[in-house]
Amino acid sequence: MNYVLFAEQFLNGFQLGMILFLLAAGLTLVFGIMDLVNLAHGSLYMLGAYFAATFSHLTGSFVWAILLAVPAMVAAGIIIEMIALRTLYARDHLDQVLATFGLILFFNELTRIVWGPEGQVIPLPAYLDGSVALPLGIDYPVYRLVIIGCGLAVALGLWVLVSKTRIGMLIRAGSSNREMAGALGVNIATLFTVVFGIGAALAGFGGMIITPITQAEVGMGEIILIQAFVVVVIGGIGSIKGAFIAAILIGVIDTMGRSFLDLLLLFILPANAAEAAGPALSSMLIFILMAGILFFRPQGLFPPKGAR
Amino acid sequence: MLRKTLMAASAFALMAATSVAQAAEIKVGFITTLTTGAAVIGNDMKKAVDLAVEHMGGKMGPLDLEVIYADDEFNPQKGKQATERLVKRDDVDIVAGYIWSHVLLASKNVVLDEGKFLLSANAGPSPMAGEQCHKNFFSFSWQNDQTPMAMGELLNQRGVKSLYVIAPNYAAGQDMVAGAERTFKGKIVGKDMTAWPTQKDWAAEFTKVKAANPDGVFTFYPGGHGPAFLKQYEQAGLTGKVPLYSVFTLDAISLPLLQKAGMKSAMGTYMTQFWVQDLDNAQNKRFVADFKKKYGSYPSFYAAQSYDAMFAIKAAVEAVNGDLKNMDGMRKAFESADFPSVRGSFKMGPNHFPIQNFYAREVVADADGSWTTVNRGVVLANHQDSYASKCNMKM
Numbered sequence: 225m226n227y228v229l230f231a232e233q234f235l236n237g238f239q240l241g242m243i244l245f246l247l248a249a250g251l252t253l254v255f256g257i258m259d260l261v262n263l264a265h266g267s268l269y270m271l272g273a274y275f276a277a278t279f280s281h282l283t284g285s286f287v288w289a290i291l292l293a294v295p296a297m298v299a300a301g302i303i304i305e306m307i308a309l310r311t312l313y314a315r316d317h318l319d320q321v322l323a324t325f326g327l328i329l330f331f332n333e334l335t336r337i338v339w340g341p342e343g344q345v346i347p348l349p350a351y352l353d354g355s356v357a358l359p360l361g362i363d364y365p366v367y368r369l370v371i372i373g374c375g376l377a378v379a380l381g382l383w384v385l386v387s388k389t390r391i392g393m394l395i396r397a398g399s400s401n402r403e404m405a406g407a408l409g410v411n412i413a414t415l416f417t418v419v420f421g422i423g424a425a426l427a428g429f430g431g432m433i434i435t436p437i438t439q440a441e442v443g444m445g446e447i448i449l450i451q452a453f454v455v456v457v458i459g460g461i462g463s464i465k466g467a468f469i470a471a472i473l474i475g476v477i478d479t480m481g482r483s484f485l486d487l488l489l490l491f492i493l494p495a496n497a498a499e500a501a502g503p504a505l506s507s508m509l510i511f512i513l514m515a516g517i518l519f520f521r522p523q524g525l526f527p528p529k530g531a532r
Numbered sequence: 533m534l535r536k537t538l539m540a541a542s543a544f545a546l547m548a549a550t551s552v553a554q555a556a557e558i559k560v561g562f563i564t565t566l567t568t569g570a571a572v573i574g575n576d577m578k579k580a581v582d583l584a585v586e587h588m589g590g591k592m593g594p595l596d597l598e599v600i601y602a603d604d605e606f607n608p609q610k611g612k613q614a615t616e617r618l619v620k621r622d623d624v625d626i627v628a629g630y631i632w633s634h635v636l637l638a639s640k641n642v643v644l645d646e647g648k649f650l651l652s653a654n655a656g657p658s659p660m661a662g663e664q665c666h667k668n669f670f671s672f673s674w675q676n677d678q679t680p681m682a683m684g685e686l687l688n689q690r691g692v693k694s695l696y697v698i699a700p701n702y703a704a705g706q707d708m709v710a711g712a713e714r715t716f717k718g719k720i721v722g723k724d725m726t727a728w729p730t731q732k733d734w735a736a737e738f739t740k741v742k743a744a745n746p747d748g749v750f751t752f753y754p755g756g757h758g759p760a761f762l763k764q765y766e767q768a769g770l771t772g773k774v775p776l777y778s779v780f781t782l783d784a785i786s787l788p789l790l791q792k793a794g795m796k797s798a799m800g801t802y803m804t805q806f807w808v809q810d811l812d813n814a815q816n817k818r819f820v821a822d823f824k825k826k827y828g829s830y831p832s833f834y835a836a837q838s839y840d841a842m843f844a845i846k847a848a849v850e851a852v853n854g855d856l857k858n859m860d861g862m863r864k865a866f867e868s869a870d871f872p873s874v875r876g877s878f879k880m881g882p883n884h885f886p887i888q889n890f891y892a893r894e895v896v897a898d899a900d901g902s903w904t905t906v907n908r909g910v911v912l913a914n915h916q917d918s919y920a921s922k923c924n925m926k927m
Contacts, residue, residue: 229743236735341569343756345763345793355769363742365767368735437767438732438760442569447730482724483736503701503725 232362233483234476239368241475242375246430247448248455248467249382250423256462256528257398258416260313261320264327265427265452266445272297272428273440274335277344286349293432294425301424305417328446335442344440371433378426379468386464395419399462399528454514460524470525474510481506558595558849558856561618563611563629563639566603569756572785573631573834577653579827580835584842587822592846594854600624608638615639619646625856626651628841631834633657633676644668649862651845653838656885662919665883667927670866672841674806675885675917676704677711679779682804682890682911684715687748687777689911693718696746698737700728700753708752708779721746732760738768750777758782759790766797776801782895784809784832784904791903798903803893807836807875808907815872830904836874847871879914883923887916
């Protein structure tokens, strides 16, 4: 019984890791290649969720909602990059933090005006809404398996894009040494726009596929953004591989901490102290891990080759 | 000469007319949340107050009624500022409303120091029921602990022996759990206090529930978390296996959204509350029917409390025949709670909190198929909060 519980919690952690990966992949690209600290990345996650909710209401189909919302997010990302972010590249990080924090407020308020203060839901089709029996006697929600599948598919797609295509080569070049890539004739402005569009679509996709579980809500992006930053820092800034591994690591550690830490604490603490310390300590766990990794490997676990 | 007299006379008449108009009006300041995500609650309360004004024909006794709404922005500082504007600038006679305990505690002295009446239409923090009770403060809702205490008792009545608790780890969440634990006699086989408001995914907790296989799960997730909780409860395959009991998680605001999203796991779940929309009394029938007719949805309990607070004010104004200077007379009327209440008759306790029944509510579909709740009987009869004995009311 106990290992079944353990296995199921591992799946839960893996699923959380997939969502974190979708957010962190875009974040790490934008941060690593464009050297832009984009706090508003969480807003893209939120916009994706609301776009998909709207398309879901219009078409009545979950699959169509995703298929329409992803290109809409690419377009939204490109528009945001061209209007708001271009002027920020030359500025220092503090200016970028301020400006993109302003963008968070702007998008939260815009979302409230357009969609209203109450949350939006995306109903799931019946074949995704339920649980399925897995080996070992695990009864697991189908949709969470779908999320894991989507995350893995996107990871594979990104790997092919980055390591097998010409645009991927440019992205890698930009990630290693932006000035040199520019000096060799790469159109950096266009590259940045494309990268931001991809990042926006990834973040938006993450928001879309989590919404059937949690609802779309104003401010949903800021909560998960902090964890995504932890993933980016642990994985190594600019590294998609690092983001992938760190996201799974964070997802599993966070979930395991929430599930088992209070039981572990029972060995060293009296019951009511363990009950109080468990939730507090488990929410700190990933930050403790980040602090430890920063101490031993300040560049993260998998820094991109040639990055300074 | 004649012209002068006429002018003087008309001037006097004009003065008289304006002074009559001033005296013949009562201004009620109503504070609630009209922006941020919590505005859905505030709007429901505002709808109920508007309906009350309509039902009163815009008058309380001999006085014309004016309601001035103010927004607390879900923020204690902003709530206090809004209260100050109502009391000082608008010079309202009575301040009512307040959804949030922390907003009420931050704002109360602004009203009470001016010697005005303060009526809560939702917030019921324990200090106001105990040490900080005040002769001019009245609650027309409940004290925070009472609803979960009723839930603990309901769990006993429904034969729940083993209970799993999942609630957010902040002041209200801890209070709700403590309240239920105070009356629940069975065993608590698991308890997860989750990060608030950041955690909206309960996969890990539900996995543990499945392993523990309890007789019931007790939860408290207000606002947008509630629907997400239910959705995942269903996806995890717990619906129909482990009955769900909740307080302040499902209400007339969230049920239509849940229905739209097809979240059948809400159906058949139980909650406890001081009021249900099918309570059998004339005031409640009229309130619920007209609310539905005017706004197309069932009123929430927030709306019911707000509606009650307005009728309590009306009864007090009538008791002193419009003489708002007669504070003692109005206070006596509030203390008697002798007004048509949607919850039926109830007594006002010595700490100015109601002594009232708490009911079990079950989520069902009504005759038209809309999701709502029905009364499943009294759980706690004439229940008084646990802090009344700590109140030493100074007159």
